[in-house]
Amino acid sequence: MPAPELPVRVPLIDFDPGFFTSIANMRDNILLSIPAQALEQPIFSGRTLMRWHMIMEPVAIKRVLLDAVDDYPKSDVTKTLLSPAIGDSLFIAEGAHWRWQRRATAPAFAHRSVTALGPVMSRAAEQACMRIAAAGPRAIDLAEEMVSATFDVIADVTFSGDDMMDRAAVHDAIDGYITQAGRISMLDLMGAPSWVPRPGRHEAMKQLEATKTTADGAIERRQARGSCDVPDLLDLLLSAEDPKSGRTMTTSELRDNLLTFIVAGHETTAQTLAWALYLMGHDTGAQDHARAEAQATLSGRVAGAGDLASLPYIRQIIDETLRLYPAGGLLSRTARADDTLCGTKINKGDTVMIPVYALGRHRNLWDEPDSFRPERFKDRKAIDRYAYLPFGDGPRVCIGASFALQEAVIILATLLSRFRFSAVKGRTPDPKMLITLRPEGGVWMTAEPI
Numbered sequence: 003m004p005a006p007e008l009p010v011r012v013p014l015i016d017f018d019p020g021f022f023t024s025i026a027n028m029r030d031n032i033l034l035s036i037p038a039q040a041l042e043q044p045i046f047s048g049r050t051l052m053r054w055h056m057i058m059e060p061v062a063i064k065r066v067l068l069d070a071v072d073d074y075p076k077s078d079v080t081k082t083l084l085s086p087a088i089g090d091s092l093f094i095a096e097g098a099h100w101r102w103q104r105r106a107t108a109p110a111f112a113h114r115s116v117t118a119l120g121p122v123m124s125r126a127a128e129q130a131c132m133r134i135a136a137a138g139p140r141a142i143d144l145a146e147e148m149v150s151a152t153f154d155v156i157a158d159v160t161f162s163g164d165d166m167m168d169r170a171a172v173h174d175a176i177d178g179y180i181t182q183a184g185r186i187s188m189l190d191l192m193g194a195p196s197w198v199p200r201p202g203r204h205e206a207m208k209q210l211e212a213t214k215t216t217a218d219g220a221i222e223r224r225q226a227r228g229s230c231d232v233p234d235l236l237d238l239l240l241s242a243e244d245p246k247s248g249r250t251m252t253t254s255e256l257r258d259n260l261l262t263f264i265v266a267g268h269e270t271t272a273q274t275l276a277w278a279l280y281l282m283g284h285d286t287g288a289q290d291h292a293r294a295e296a297q298a299t300l301s302g303r304v305a306g307a308g309d310l311a312s313l314p315y316i317r318q319i320i321d322e323t324l325r326l327y328p329a330g331g332l333l334s335r336t337a338r339a340d341d342t343l344c345g346t347k348i349n350k351g352d353t354v355m356i357p358v359y360a361l362g363r364h365r366n367l368w369d370e371p372d373s374f375r376p377e378r379f380k381d382r383k384a385i386d387r388y389a390y391l392p393f394g395d396g397p398r399v400c401i402g403a404s405f406a407l408q409e410a411v412i413i414l415a416t417l418l419s420r421f422r423f424s425a426v427k428g429r430t431p432d433p434k435m436l437i438t439l440r441p442e443g444g445v446w447m448t449a450e451p452i
């Protein structure tokens with residue numbers, strides 16, 4: 003077998019693999035359903051049970067995400083896939099119901115609030131260093147380490163100080179849902195409602211139902227106890243009021259939103275960190291450069307929110323990682339009205355996708371698109387905003403983007419200042435997207451303390 007081209011990428015194909023392979027690809031790794039033409043063309047259309055279009059042209063993308071956003075709600079497939087887990091919460095709600103939830107949670111993600119969360123992130127970075135040091139010279143899966151670190155952060159931010167929450171059980175249930183139920187089935191594509199049983203989803207749902215009950219318990223305990231000294235995300239949700247009706251969130255709405263933040267907030271950041279560490283093993287020159295920056299800034303201490311401005315190269319590494327391995331590698335919408343995009347007629351009901359993964363590697367939008375070159379983000383103004391969409395854009399842009407970037411820089415800088423990472427030969431991860439883009443097989447590295 004020929005050696006894979008590095009850094010590793012998804013093997014996109016330029017021919018129609020046929021109906022059954024297309025369906026199998028969607029279940030196994032949704033990115034395999036992106037045709038190689040998406041790396042060169044502005045639009046690519048096809049039909050797999052329903053008509054779909056992939057858009058790679060910045061002006062058309064801006065139309066979908068911003069200018070005509072009301073005509074492009076989240077896709078029916080996205081809703082069917084996620085609603086059993088997270089209900090009609092912020093991630094999938096539409097219209098007025100989305101708006102008031104977004105307004106209610108926005109203060110928790112404002113610059114000041116995110117900066118105030120720095121110590122939670124620094125603590126998680128410190129604990130990750132301790133676990134890595136304890137492994138000694140053994141190879142470890144840093145992807146798994148990063149999932150633990152980011153889960154610690156999100157659990158502290160959502161259910162701070164609740165000792166009765168079984169964090170491991172919550173984590174396992176969510177992970178089970180993503181790996182089992184996160185696979186698109188033929189029924190999803192046919193538009194069957196989410197109550198029609200899907201293979202594999204039943205077991206995952208049972209575990210998730212138990213988590214929902216645990217979360218409801220935590221919410222009720224907080225309601226009885228009153229808010230924390232420093233209000234956390236749950237406190238903010240509890241005090242949120244719909245400006246129109248004056249109503250507050252029910253327990254199930256509160257829980258659906260908390261689970262949304264946990265699901266959207268920890269896997270994505272963990273996978274980004276895991277891919278960044280993989281790239282550090284691939285490009286040891288970049289790793290040395292990043293380490294020099296981190297050590298000069300930190301002088302042995304853990305990184306904090308106040309260090310971000312002094313860590314520009316680490317930030318560029320995260321930006322470049324998100325271009326090559328965007329955790330949200332494919333955004334999808336269902337057209338609510340007829341339209342024309344890049345000269346192609348879009349019919350009401352068609353699925354319109356933005357393959358963020360292919361956009362970041364598009365031949366006409368990037369120089370050396372498959373190479374890892376963090377310096378390209380040195381001058382942010384030189385990057386076309388709609389050619390680089392790891393956090394989406396428009397009103398549905400990721401609410402947690404600055405939270406995630408701060409967390410990623412704090413953790414990566416701290417790790418690189420303390421360890422020299424080397425990739426384990428023959429254990430290259432496989433980019434696979436099930437809801438988020440994971441390094442399948444793990445990121446196996448040895449960590450030499452410095």
Ligand code: HEM
Binds near residue numbers: 406
């Ligand atoms: C590197 C990490 C992250 C990446 C790559 C990422 C990516 C994205 C993307 C692409 C979207 C837009 C989806 C679409 O338009 O269909 C999104 C939305 C969202 N993200 Fe993130 N995200 C990250 C971290 C976070 C964190 C840390 C949180 C919360 C703690 C979060 C919460 C959300 C929520 C609630 C939405 C829905 C917002 C709305 O529709 O109003 N994300 N994210």
